[in-house]
Amino acid sequence: MTIYFYKVWQPYGCFSNFSLHGIHIEGTYWPTVEHYYQAQKFVDSADAAIIPLIHAAPTPEEAASLGRCSTRQLRRDWNLVKTQIMREAVLKKFLTHADIREVLLMTGDEILVENSPTDSFWGCGANKAGLNHLGKTLMSVREEIRNLLSLAVIYE
């Protein structure tokens, strides 16, 4: 059975990048994956001054709104690096927080889909045929954590 998620307050809301699960990456604490992801858009770009504002945004919605401003200049390699950046952040989130790691592992081999009606890159889009890269990232992270746990048992 496919598992759909989207908003934090809906079922499986902890799979949303807007869920309030902080991550430490390279010495910096980010309040949500969304804060980190939106800030990475501007690393080494002419608009890098926005990064501390995104970092300090009081909510992930505000972080996303700052990062989505169409007049700012994104880093040139953004389309090449964004899925890897997302994977690193999502992996860190589920390695850091044991309670939601259990929720992810309990989904077994079910297909996970970000049920975004507006995003057919990270989600499935309104027609449900989108690329679902966030769902794919979560499934890949689930697999990696399972492998890490089985290695931990072997070397115990």
Ligand SMILES: Nc1c(N[C@@H]2O[C@H](COP(=O)(O)O)[C@@H](O)[C@H]2O)[nH]c(=O)[nH]c1=O
């Ligand atoms: N969950 C969720 C969203 N989806 C998230 O938006 C991000 C994509 O942003 P961008 O690349 O700037 O279009 C990505 O983290 C995706 O999972 N968007 C929302 O407006 N509200 C929400 O509750």
